[in-house]
Amino acid sequence: MSVIEARRPWSDTAKAYALNAPAMIVIALLVAYPIVYSFWVSLQRNNLKRPRAKRFIGLENYRSLLTDDAFLSALRVSALFVLVVLGFTVVLALILALVLNERFRGRGLLLSLALLPWAMPGVVNGLMWRTIFDAKTGALNGLLSQLGLIDTYHAWLTSGTGAFFFTAMAQVWNTLPFSVIILLAGLSTIPSELYDAAKVDRAGAFQRFGQVALPWLLHPLLIVLILETMNAFRAFDTIYVLTGGGPGDATTTIALLDVQTVLTFTDFGLGSAYAWVITAITLLISIGYIGLLYRKGNFEV
Amino acid sequence: MTVKVPLRYRIPWKKIVLYVLAIGFALYLVLPFYWIVAMSFMHEVDAISVPPHWIPSSPTLENYLGFVNPSESQALVGGRANEETPYSLRNSLIVATCTAVLNLALATFAAYSFSRLKFKGSQVLLVLYLITRMVPGIAIIIPFYLLMRSFGLLDTYLALILSYTTFALPITIWILKDFFRSVPRELEEAARVDRCGWFRTMWSVFLPVAAPGLVAAGVFAFMTAWNEFMFALFLTSTKAAKTIPVVAANFATDFNTQFTVMAAAGVLAVVPPLLLALIFQRKLVQGMAAGSVKG
Numbered sequence: 001m002s003v004i005e006a007r008r009p010w011s012d013t014a015k016a017y018a019l020n021a022p023a024m025i026v027i028a029l030l031v032a033y034p035i036v037y038s039f040w041v042s043l044q045r046n047n048l049k050r051p052r053a054k055r056f057i058g059l060e061n062y063r064s065l066l067t068d069d070a071f072l073s074a075l076r077v078s079a080l081f082v083l084v085v086l087g088f089t090v091v092l093a094l095i096l097a098l099v100l101n102e103r104f105r106g107r108g109l110l111l112s113l114a115l116l117p118w119a120m121p122g123v124v125n126g127l128m129w130r131t132i133f134d135a136k137t138g139a140l141n142g143l144l145s146q147l148g149l150i151d152t153y154h155a156w157l158t159s160g161t162g163a164f165f166f167t168a169m170a171q172v173w174n175t176l177p178f179s180v181i182i183l184l185a186g187l188s189t190i191p192s193e194l195y196d197a198a199k200v201d202r203a204g205a206f207q208r209f210g211q212v213a214l215p216w217l218l219h220p221l222l223i224v225l226i227l228e229t230m231n232a233f234r235a236f237d238t239i240y241v242l243t244g245g246g247p248g249d250a251t252t253t254i255a256l257l258d259v260q261t262v263l264t265f266t267d268f269g270l271g272s273a274y275a276w277v278i279t280a281i282t283l284l285i286s287i288g289y290i291g292l293l294y295r296k297g298n299f300e301v
Numbered sequence: 302m303t304v305k306v307p308l309r310y311r312i313p314w315k316k317i318v319l320y321v322l323a324i325g326f327a328l329y330l331v332l333p334f335y336w337i338v339a340m341s342f343m344h345e346v347d348a349i350s351v352p353p354h355w356i357p358s359s360p361t362l363e364n365y366l367g368f369v370n371p372s373e374s375q376a377l378v379g380g381r382a383n384e385e386t387p388y389s390l391r392n393s394l395i396v397a398t399c400t401a402v403l404n405l406a407l408a409t410f411a412a413y414s415f416s417r418l419k420f421k422g423s424q425v426l427l428v429l430y431l432i433t434r435m436v437p438g439i440a441i442i443i444p445f446y447l448l449m450r451s452f453g454l455l456d457t458y459l460a461l462i463l464s465y466t467t468f469a470l471p472i473t474i475w476i477l478k479d480f481f482r483s484v485p486r487e488l489e490e491a492a493r494v495d496r497c498g499w500f501r502t503m504w505s506v507f508l509p510v511a512a513p514g515l516v517a518a519g520v521f522a523f524m525t526a527w528n529e530f531m532f533a534l535f536l537t538s539t540k541a542a543k544t545i546p547v548v549a550a551n552f553a554t555d556f557n558t559q560f561t562v563m564a565a566a567g568v569l570a571v572v573p574p575l576l577l578a579l580i581f582q583r584k585l586v587q588g589m590a591a592g593s594v595k596g
């Protein structure tokens with residue numbers, strides 16, 4: 001043993017950090033540095049179209065946020081978007097996961113189908129729903145009128161509320177699979193004896209769910225809540241393609257506003273300030289997430 | 302008091318509810334996608350008819366062929382997006398493949414350390430990786446753009462590959478770490494007894510056994526890169542580097558676009574990730590669950 005030890009000049013710790021070095025360097029250069037740099041830009045008046053006016057202005061960009069109607073509206077839209085998307089996603093994902101946890105013919109097929117929205121790029125998701133919600137030729141209008149539910153075709157995306165709701169629905173379709181998989185993994189850890197015991201006790205389906213499954217599901221449910229909150233909060237692709245933020249600013253979330261500010265108005269200073277607000281909120285949420293993982297002792301390394 | 306009904310006369314409510322739900326969900330999941338697939342094989346007249354044709358009455362490949370060889374009307378209407386589609390598919394393929402390879406190269410070492418070595422700060426490091434995964438892309442996009450601009454890397458593959466590597470690296474490490482743990486240690490010990498060096502042991506003993514995990518993690522990285530839109534929107538501007546999501550979005554924001562052509566572009570964009578998802582279904586599901594539930 002000691003001979004082998006002697007032939008290993010590196011301690012495990014040194015070896016581990018050497019192994020991690022490439023990944024750490026890449027992340028330091030491509031994530032840590034840009035984040036700090038972005039904070040620096042957020043303290044500047046920095047518009048590509050007016051390079052001469054570029055200068056350090058301290059927290060001015062942040063102070064302006066408090067009276068920035070576009071920003072406050074976007075924050076409101078984002079918060080509401082998170083709530084609606086989260087509500088629908090969690091309920092639908094829970095039901096679908098419970099269905100997939102049963103044994104029935106076609107289960108494998110349904111599981112494969114459930115991966116379909118997950119594989120779909122957000123942009124394609126957006127343009128897919130655009131053709132579905134279209135006012136003149138959309139599939140939704142066609143389907144509803146053929147079922148006799150509506151008399152005339154509706155322009156689903158022209159009212160603010162309508163656009164908001166249908167955009168949220170498009171987002172739900174796209175993010176559903178991820179939640180389903182996490183919940184399904186949670187369900188599969190429940191020992192089957194527990195179900196059997198509940199059956200012997202003649203517990204009904206709802207009782208079984210409430211008293212056997214739910215306690216085991218709390219942890220995965222919380223994880224779904226946190227991750228989907230983050231996803232919905234930074235949602236961009238689908239909204240950009242489906243409504244472009246309109247009509248008016250009804251679907252202009254904070255992410256959309258940020259991209260507009262930077263790409264259209266080339267205001268890098270203000271855009272960076274927006275980005276930092278998004279980052280701060282996301283970090284708060286992720287601290288909750290990591291705390292949760294630790295608390296449950298699921299964080300074995 | 303409920304009346305006891307003999308078992309065989311009982312209506313199987315549970316089964317009924319289960320199948321109704323299953324069919325409902327199946328339709329919900331598949332119908333939207335079916336609609337664009339069907340539309341991509343339709344003539345424009347059929348696609349915009351009221352009431353809609355649910356099945357292409359005279360299926361055509363026109364919309365797909367138009368990308369390579371635009372007819373005059375298509376060239377006029379579809380404009381640049383139409384012409385850029387084949388290039389963008391090539392770009393996406395190159396960028397996503399390189400991202401996957403670079404990710405695996407970087408993550409394998411890191412993941413190995415977490416699965417085999419006990420070292421100080423390993424928990425902190427893992428959490429750090431996790432936090433990087435949480436950082437919203439929008440937070441780093443502005444400095445990234447400015448950096449790439451100053452290095453003259455705008456509109457190149459390299460800019461995209463580098464940014465996608467930062468997205469995918471943390472999750473790749475997390476997935477690989479779990480897969481590596483399931484590889485029995487005895488293998489490496491046997492190799493060490495045979496006096497194989499560490500690199501040789503890794504290359505010819507460890508990695509081949511861990512190959513399924515590597516493939517799954519690579520597929521994850523590939524899909525992340527293939528589907529990404531926001532960075533591609535900022536960093537690319539011509540057909541030299543535009544990826545398929547950017548071109549697909551061009552279709553959507555152009556009011557002249559025919560829905561059928563747009564649908565065809567959408568289908569092309571979704572086929573590669575969809576095929577990968579179906580082929581590697583089990584591993585991907587494991588990976589998704591491992592990346593989140595187990596921490």
